[in-house]
Amino acid sequence: MRYGFWAPVFGGWLRNVKDEGMAATWDYTRRLCQRAEEIGYDLTLVAELNLNDIKGVDHPALDAWSTAAALAAVTKRLELMVAVRPNFHQPALFAKQAANIDQIAGGRLSLNVVSSWWAREAQSYGLQFDEHDDRYGRTAEWLEVVDGLWREPRFSFSGQRYQLDDAICEPKPVKKPVIYAGGESEAAKAMIVAQCDAYVMHGDEAPAVAAKIGDMKARRAAKGKPPMTFGMAAYAIVRDTEEEARAEAARITTLDPKAPGFANFDQWVAGTELERELKVQEYSVSNRGLRPDLIGTAAQIRGRIEAYEAAGLDLLLLQMSPQYEEMERFAAAVIGG
Numbered sequence: 083m084r085y086g087f088w089a090p091v092f093g094g095w096l097r098n099v100k101d102e103g104m105a106a107t108w109d110y111t112r113r114l115c116q117r118a119e120e121i122g123y124d125l126t127l128v129a130e131l132n133l134n135d136i137k138g139v140d141h142p143a144l145d146a147w148s149t150a151a152a153l154a155a156v157t158k159r160l161e162l163m164v165a166v167r168p169n170f171h172q173p174a175l176f177a178k179q180a181a182n183i184d185q186i187a188g189g190r191l192s193l194n195v196v197s198s199w200w201a202r203e204a205q206s207y208g209l210q211f212d213e214h215d216d217r218y219g220r221t222a223e224w225l226e227v228v229d230g231l232w233r234e235p236r237f238s239f240s241g242q243r244y245q246l247d248d249a250i251c252e253p254k255p256v257k258k259p260v261i262y263a264g265g266e267s268e269a270a271k272a273m274i275v276a277q278c279d280a281y282v283m284h285g286d287e288a289p290a291v292a293a294k295i296g297d298m299k300a301r302r303a304a305k306g307k308p309p310m311t312f313g314m315a316a317y318a319i320v321r322d323t324e325e326e327a328r329a330e331a332a333r334i335t336t337l338d339p340k341a342p343g344f345a346n347f348d349q350w351v352a353g354t355e356l357e358r359e360l361k362v363q364e365y366s367v368s369n370r371g372l373r374p375d376l377i378g379t380a381a382q383i384r385g386r387i388e389a390y391e392a393a394g395l396d397l398l399l400l401q402m403s404p405q406y407e408e409m410e411r412f413a414a415a416v417i418g419g
Contacts, residue, residue, distance in 0.1 A: 083387055084397045085417055086125035086163065086313070087118060087409060089153075091144040092136040095317065095401040098338040098366050103404040106134075106142040108152065114406050115153055119160040121413040126153070127194060127399050130165035133203045136368060138341075147179065154187035162187055163262060165194040168224035169210055169217070174249050177231040181255045189256030194282065195263040197221045197270070218269040225261070225277045232258055262313065275301045275310075282313040282399065285370040288386070292393035299394070313397035314390065317371030318408070320415050324378045331377050334403070335366040371401050380415035387416070 088095070089111055094102035104110055115126055130146035133139040150164040162183075166176065184191035197217035204211035212220055223241045230237040231251035239246040263274045264282040274281055281298050283291060295312050302310055321327040363372040374390070376383050376398075387398070402408035 083391055083395070084124040085122065086127055086161075086397055086399045087123055087405070088315075088399060088401050089115065089126045089128045089144075089149070090405050091129055091146065091149065092131075092134050093142060094403055094405075095136060095367060095371070096334050096403050097136060097341055097368075098336055099334055099403065100137075100338070100341075104406065106144055108144070108149065110406075111144065111149060112153070112156055114409070115157055115160055117406065118409060119157055121410065122417040123160065123409070123413070125161040125163055125192075125397070125399075128153070128162065128164045130167055130170070130196065131200070131203065132207060133200070135200065147183070150191070151183050151186060154183050154190070157187075157190075159190075161190050161192055163192045163194050163260075165196050167196050168221045169204065169212060170207075171224075173224045173227035173244055174231060174246055174251070177228045177251050180228075180259065181232065181251055181253060184255035184257075184259060185253055187256075191255065192260040192262060195221060195225065195261060195278065197263075197265065218265075218267075218273045221263075222273050222277060229258075229277075271298065271301060274298070275305055275307065278310070280311040280313060280397075282397075283315070285314060285316045285373040287373060287375075288389040288393045291390060291395060295394040311396040312394055313399055314374065314395055315369035315371055315399045315401070316374040316376050317367045317401045318376040318383065318412055318416075319402075320376075320378070320380055320383055320408075320412050322379065324382065327377045327379070331372070335362055335372070337362065337366075367401065369401075376400075380419045383416050384419065 090104045091106060093106035094104050096102055128146045128150050131143055134141040134143040146164055150162050153162055180191060201211045220243055223243050227239050227244050227246060230239060231249060232254055236248050236250055237246060238248055260280060261278040262280040262282050263278045265274065283294060291314060298310060319327045319330050364370055376386060402412065
């Protein structure tokens with residue numbers, strides 16, 4: 083298993099905890115990433131949102147790509163998986179920018195291609211927001227342009243959304259960055275199978291993840307493409323006893339009626355007590371991070387990770403809070419345990 087972590091560009095991951103002791107600052111992000119590669123982490127995912135959807139839209143959120151460029155210069159081993167949303171980036175200019183960052187990083191850049199989901203954010207910045215399947219149509223064309231510029235000395239393109247005439251991208255990346263993407267619709271899966279190298283999923287139980295991996299492997303084989311790798315988001319809490327870990331999980335899922343967005347959430351919650359409990363978890367921690375249940379002692383968590391490895395998972399993308407201290411604990415107890 084490879085171990086990645088989300089760079090805390092939003093100042094934390096918990097909607098019910100106001101101050102997690104991990105400010106959305108360059109200094110914190112730099113110190114965290116430098117320490118992470120020393121203690122066994124393989125990768126950081128730098129999310130791209132201009133508005134903070136965790137702490138509230140008026141709270142700070144670091145820019146993904148300037149942060150990535152800075153991290154490229156101050157880290158040595160860490161893979162930098164940086165999220166990119168095609169409707170926010172003209173592809174030819176992006177290809178140039180990303181190639182330069184990969185040169186700074188010595189070939190450690192990878193992309194997490196996200197077909198934007200937040201209409202309000204796009205509208206706030208005066209950007210086009212495509213409807214669902216159109217978003218994947220844009221992403222497919224956008225990836226063609228980026229790949230062509232990274233591959234060819236000169237590249238021309240005439241598409242529905244983008245046109246290039248004899249464009250040049252030099253220097254090129256040290257090596258072609260790995261393209262990660264996620265999505266559960268047919269449009270998303272078709273695009274990912276055809277054009278990406280790795281499939282990333284929201285958190286889920288091991289049998290559900292095994293089924294998703296099996297489906298994507300079959301789709302990939304039918305296209306005659308090389309095998310993909312597979313990653314999943316998860317929130318981790320490791321403690322000396324299960325009781326301590328469960329107490330921490332209860333603390334972070336205790337709803338805060340004063341938190342931004344709580345009123346909308348309260349209207350959204352309905353149904354049975356089980357449904358409410360699941361929705362509380364998914365509101366409290368993003369990307370369905372609590373579903374994998376990486377909560378307990380080191381031995382319990384290692385056992386659950388083994389089940390994901392057996393399901394075909396290659397990469398865990400971890401969230402923790404407070405991240406610096408909890409990543410130290412997880413590395414000592416689980417990665418090196």
